[in-house]
Amino acid sequence: MSEPVLVGCDFSSSPTRRKAIVLAFGGLVGGRVVLSRLERIESLEAFGRWLAQPGSWIGGFDFPFGLPRELVEHLDWPVQWRECIEHYAGLSRQEIRTTFAAFCAARPVGGKFAHRAFDKRAGSSPSMKWVNPPVAYMLHAALPLLLAANVHMPGLHEGDPSRVALEAYPGLLARELIGNRSYKNDDRAKQTPERLIARKDLLHALELGATRLALRLKLTNAQRDMLIEDASGDSLDAVLCLVQAAWAARHGAPRYGLPEAFDPLEGWILSA
Helix, strand or coil: CCCCEEEEEECCCCCCCCCCEEEEEEEEECCEEEEEEEEEECCHHHHHHHHHCCCCEEEEEECCCCCCHHHHHHCCCCCCHHHHHHHHHCCCHHHHHHHHHHHHHCCCCCCCCCCCCCHHHHCCCCCCCCCCCCHHHHHHHHHHHHHHCCEEECCCECCEEEEEEEECCHHHHHHHHHCCCCCCCCCHHHCCHHHHHHHHHHHHHHHHCCCCCCCEEECCHHHHHHHHHCCCCHHHHHHHHHHHHHHHHHHCCCCCCCCCCCCCCCCCECCC
16 A cells, blocks of 8 residues: 655635645655645635545645634534534634624733634644634635545544545744744745745754654755745745644554544644
């Protein structure tokens, strides 16, 4: 049986040609993560088609797989994961914004958002956040597509075991390697030499395998140059998710490195 393809996904909830969903494909050879190619997907429909096609892969996806339990219980939404996601998918973005803004308005300064159990550990944004970054809309756009494609989400949804989707977060791995230095920005005016140097340092550390994941990234010179030149950081974020997917593949079924016990409503970020 051949090894599954590894995939890292940098997601956009409103993909366009300028701001596409980026998929990084690769494989695990010994302790090395070999990047084979990058693919850009410019619509949610095309992303849904890619998810649904037959194949064998383990993927790390940069969007939340669940909402905070505190929020769900407060709103009296279903507390079973699939029913909760289906309820959430039935809302419009405007309804989500209004509901979440009302929740935040009733809470004290410094504690406006509800968090998932691992957010602090991972340094991740609360999955109910609708701006900067709009992860609530990312969840709303992506999870119904994963369910429609019947991919397997360990601990959340028993789907096709040959297509395994896990929540990844590139910021977790990036911070381990370069601290809180900023390495990307979509605004051309903010694509500074300092951020360029940070991307170079981040890639160098990934190639050295200088992380607790104990994996080294293998790139061609052309791939390295392309990842450095993409000042938006989207390609690099997809590659960071690819490395997290490789870590999951090393651990293998059934947990893929996820803890034995995590909240089956909230999910978990790989390697948090």
